[in-house]
Amino acid sequence: MKLSLKRLFARSMAGGPDLAYSTIPSPRSSRSVKRRLAFVTLAGLMAVLGIAAAAYYFAVRPVILKVAVGPANSDDLRVVQTLAQAFNNQRNNQIRLRPLPTEGAIASAQALADGKADLAIIRGDLDVPKNAQAVATLRKNVAVLWVPPTTKAKGKKTPPKITRIAQLAGHRIGVIGRTQANVNLLKVILKQYGVDPNKVEIVQFPANEAAEAIRNQRADAYIAAGPVNSKITTDAILASSRDGGTPTILALDLAEAIAQNHPAYEASDIPAGSFGSVPEEEVKTIGFAHHIVARKGLPESTVAAFTRQLFSIRQALKNEFPLAAKIETPDTDKDATLPAHPGAAAFVDGEEKTFLDRYSDFIWWGLMAFSAMGSAGAWFAGYLKKDDRNNNSSLRDRLLDMIAAARKSESTDELDQLQSEADDILRETLQCFEHGAIEEGALIAFNIALEQFHNAVADRRTLLVSLPQYLQRTAQLRATGTI
Structure with a gap:
């Protein structure tokens, strides 16, 4: 079943007006990726047709x-x-x-x-x-x-x-x-x-x-x-x-x-x-x-x-x-x-x-070469996405560290900073998913970590709001290093 990004990150987008706005993927970015993909596909098709047309021209053109x-x-x-x-x-x-x-x-x-x-x-x-x-x-x-x-x-x-x-x-x-x-x-x-x-x-x-x-x-x-x-x-x-x-x-x-x-x-x-x-x-x-x-x-x-x-x-x-x-x-x-x-x-x-008798070997080896080039291209594409996958893994690890930091936060300003960083991590993760660098399984694992982070932020924010005014002020000063 195809994964629904809206359902997957529904809670993330419900965290407040700022959070919802920051976690919605940019339609312009998605269209840009699709246009690039369509352009590359069209260019590859035209290249193949051009090679075939050139081969046919050289095969049938008059020889002087x-x-x-x-x-x-x-x-x-x-x-x-x-x-x-x-x-x-x-x-x-x-x-x-x-x-x-x-x-x-x-x-x-x-x-x-x-x-x-x-x-x-x-x-x-x-x-x-x-x-x-x-x-x-x-x-x-x-x-x-x-x-x-x-x-x-x-x-x-x-x-x-x-x-x-x-x-x-x-x-x-x-x-x-x-x-x-x-x-x-x-x-x-x-x-x-x-x-x-x-x-x-x-x-x-x-x-x-x-x-x-x-x-x-x-x-x-x-x-x-x-x-x-x-x-x-x-x-x-x-x-x-x-x-x-x-x-x-x-x-x-x-x-x-x-x-x-x-x-x-x-x-x-x-x-x-x-x-x-x-x-x-x-x-x-x-x-x-x-x-x-x-x-x-x-x-x-x-x-x-x-x-x-x-x-x-x-x-x-x-x-x-x-x-x-x-x-x-x-x-x-x-x-x-x-x-x-x-x-x-x-x-x-x-x-x-006949034409096929003369060029059957070339056609066969050409198909084999195209197949090998396709496999090599797939491997190379995967190799190029290796950095994105490694970066996404480090972002997920960072999100897990942020869960612990949120539970120890002493002020709502610090929670807001952590939330802003989580929004950036979410945006990069969604872009990696759209580019094919990560699969749905990795996205589900990321969603679990993001949900735990939101729970930690929400719990810590509720706790800080319920404290008396002077305790909140003390916590803020301690967080800033004043005391």
């Missing part, structure tokens, strides 16, 4: 990923720019892309290794950064090695026709593109066929100057690397046609051996008619991939979201940008040459985690 890609005006850069625009046009996408142009695949790989980019477009036959993991295969490339048709110059013997790679020794070979990677690719092929790269003259042509250089017969054979339907390769092969003759694409019969010795390459085929009317039948060659890779430390959920968006939008861009249709999922096998990022592998294997 920087993609290192190059060189300028390349198909790779155009693909990334197209994807970035498509991602930005969809409101609910969690991922946004920011292209970071570089000088080429080597520079893109270095940007990823240095932590300047989150994603990068790299060639699979180059040195892959240690912190790179595959997200998707942007496209498959093939090596095309061909010889222009021979023409007979006036007054000169017709040079022997080159039909095999082993016959390239002592000839000039033109490499389409300025990247050193294509030169390295040519050297790998030559070494596999026993041709010393130092025994051939290698000349590189920029992609935009290749057709003109081929028309001017600046080399005896040429090599290009790119997709099967590459416009650069097609234009270069068509420029090799002379006097109605068609170029000859040299087959790499040892493609499997090259792939075995160099895991970055794989055996591939060039379908008949891939470059106009060339080749007349399917030709063996080697190929390699351009990969979209992510930093190893990139969160799994972020990479999974990017992979999901990438493949959901790929078909939508097929008509507008055909190269986007060539994007493929990465190899998720454990022994893959380029390991897949766990986020991409989770999407490909259908094991992508």
